[in-house]
Each structure stands twice: as structure tokens, then as C-alpha cells.
Amino acid sequence: MTTLLLILTVLVALALIGVILIQRSEGGGLGVGSSQGLGSFMSGRGTATLLTRSTAVLAAIFMVLCLCLAVLNRGASSGNTGRDILAHPPVSQPASSTAPAQTPQHP
Numbered sequence: 001m002t003t004l005l006l007i008l009t010v011l012v013a014l015a016l017i018g019v020i021l022i023q024r025s026e027g028g029g030l031g032v033g034s035s036q037g038l039g040s041f042m043s044g045r046g047t048a049t050l051l052t053r054s055t056a057v058l059a060a061i062f063m064v065l066c067l068c069l070a071v072l073n074r075g076a077s078s079g080n081t082g083r084d085i086l087a088h089p090p091v092s093q094p095a096s097s098t099a100p101a102q103t104p105q106h107p
Contacts, residue, residue, distance in 0.1 A: 001072065005065055019051060019054050023055070
């Protein structure tokens, strides 16, 4: 199940990248630079094109797939026994040197 969802997520991500790259640049972020002004921002006329709708649908599908993967793989990572890593920090060993310690000699 997880493998199928992962493959679907990758395919949706690639489709989302493709749809975004196909879109024409308007020259301004969020349509602010267009001649329509802020009055038509996010209105039905300016944003109802096929590419913007498909971008929104693909983005929603991508988010749902990512959330499903996160719920399915919760606590399933390899080597994880379900304990908190902060509760049992690793014990550090003191550094041991191979050469014997020398004491300084004074004349």
C-alpha cells in the first residue's frame, strides 16, 4: 500500500511540475502586476483557466497523498523501537590516547 501511494505521489509531483512550467508568466506575483488590478484578484474570471484549476487539483491530491503516507509510515522507520531519542541520549566515551601521558619536567 505504501509503495503504491509513493508511486502515485511521485507521478502527481511530476505532473504538478509539468503543469506549473507550462503556465504563462504574468509578470507579477499573485496577479498584482496585471492591468486588472487588485479588484479582480482571485475572482472567477482571472483564475478559472484549465491550467490553474488543474494546478489546484494536483496540489490538493499531492497534499492528501503526502498526509496518507505520513499517517501510514508513522513510527515505521527502520531501527526505531518507538522510544524517544531525547529520552536516552547516546553515552559518549572518553577519548583515549595511544601515547602515554608525559609530565612536564622543570630544570
